[in-house]
Amino acid sequence: MLRFEGVRFAYPGGPEVLRGLDLTLRPGDRVVLAGASGGGKSTLLALAAGLYEPTGGRILHDGSQESAPVGLVQQSPENQLLAATVEGEVAFGLENLGLPTAEIRRRVDEALALTGLAALRRRAPSDLSGGEMQRLAFAAAYAMRPALWLLDEPASYLDPDARGELYALLASLPEESILLYVASSPEEYTLTGRLALLAEGRIAAVGEAGRLIEDGSLARAGLAVPRLTRLRRRLEESPPTVMGGKKTSGPVRSSAPVSTGDAAGCTVTVRGLHAARRPLFGEEREVLHGLDLELRPGEVTALVGPSGAGKSTLLEVLAGLLAPSSGEVLWDGAPPERLRGRIGIAFQFPERSFFAETLLAEVAYGPQNLGLSGAEAGERARQALSALRLDPVRDGERNPFDLSGGEARRAALASVAALRPDA
Secondary structure, three states: EEEEEEEEOOOOOEEEEEEEEEEEEEOOOOEEEEOOOOHHHHHHHHOOOOOOOEEEEEEEEEEEEEOOOOOEEEHHHHHOOOOOOOOHHHHHHHOOOOOOOOHHHHHHHHHHHHHOOHHOOOOOOHHHHHHHHHHHHHHHHHHOOEEEEEEEEEOOOOOOOHHHHHHHHHOOOOOOEEEEEEOOOOOOOOOOOOOEEEOOOOEEEEEHHHHHOOOOOOOOOOOOOOHHHHHHHHHHOOOEEOOEEEEEEOOOOOOOOOOOOOOOOOOOEEEEEEEEEEEOOOEEEEEEEEEEEOOOOOOOOOOOOOOOHHHHHHHHHOOOOOOOEEEEEHHHHHEEOOOOOOOOOOOOHHHHHHHOHHHHHHHHHHHHHOOOOOHHHHHHHHHHHOOOOOOOOOOOOOOOHHOHHHHHHHHHHHHHHHHHHOO
C-alpha cells in the first residue's frame, strides 16, 4: 500500500508545490493522475519514488517510511538513461539486484521484445528518438518486476501503435501491483477507470473517471474534458437534423492556434532528400531515403510516423540545423540557412534549447538577436508568454530549467512565437 498523509513539499527557495496532500493507493489500484502544468504531478511521483523527502507529512510504503522498489518512468526519459547501450540500460537495475546472469539475460530479452526494442539493443540510448527513449525507460522498469508503478506521461512521445502496445502491457501487469499514471492528455483520463485530480497542491477529487468527467470536477480543478465528451455535449446542445438529404449539425470548432505573425509565408520544396544521423559511437545511419514534399503558405500539416522514423530529423533539415546527405530543401527557391529568423522550430525535448537565466530573457533572446531593441524584444516576449498561458511577471523571472514538462513545452513555443516566423 502507498499512503500520502498530509504531504507538503517545496523546492529550495520556491513556493509550496504540495500543500497537505492525502492519497491512499492499495494493491490492485490503477489510478490516473490529472492536473494543470506545474501543479505538482511529477513532484508527487518523485516523492513516492524516494527521490525527494517531503517537507511536511509522511509517505508510507506498506506502513513503513522506507522507500520500496518502484518502476519509475520520468516525464523526460532521457534524464534517467545512463548506460552505454540499450540492453545495458535494461540490465543495470537487475545487476544491482544481484540476480544471476542467466536470469538477467532472460529478463532483458523479454523486456526488449515486449517494447519493440530488440533490434536496437546495441544502440546507445542517446541515439534513440524520443519515443524509443520512452519505451526503453519502460522496458528497464518492466524488467525489475516492481510492485509499484509510477509513470509520468509515459505515452507522450509514442506513436499511436506504440501507445496501444503500452496500454496493453499495463493491462497485463500483476493484479496485486499498484499503478499511478500521470495523464498526458484528457483522452487518458478514462484509461484505468479511476481518476485523481490534483489542484492547488492537494487531491481535489478521486473516484470513478466517468463520474468526475460529468459532475464538473474537472472544471473546478481547471482541467479540460476529453474531446469526445466535448463533442457529445455540443451535439446534445445542437442535435443533428436532416436537410436536403444531408445530415447537418451546429459547427464544432477547435480553439484557434496562436498567431505567429502576419508574414505572407513561403513555399517549402523538398526533392530527393537523404539525411543521416552520426551517433557518438557506431556507424552513420541514413534516416531519410529520397523524400519529396511540398508545403504551401497557409497550410497546417501534421507529420506522423512511428518512433524513430525520422520526423525530428526532417524538421531539423527543414530548419537548416542538419545538412542533408543529398537532395535539396528550398524555401521560395533559397536554402534554409539564408532565412535567418524566418524559421521557428520547437524541439521534442524543449529543455535542449534553453540557456538563459530567466524565462523572459529566454523568449526575448530570439527577437533581440534579429536586431530588435531590448524594449521591443521584451514586449514580444511578454505577449508570447501570455498567449501560451505563462505569466510574464510571475513566470518571467523563473529559471527555464525549473519549469515543469508542460510549462517547458509552452515556453519553447513562446520562444518561437516571439520570432513571428514564416514557418
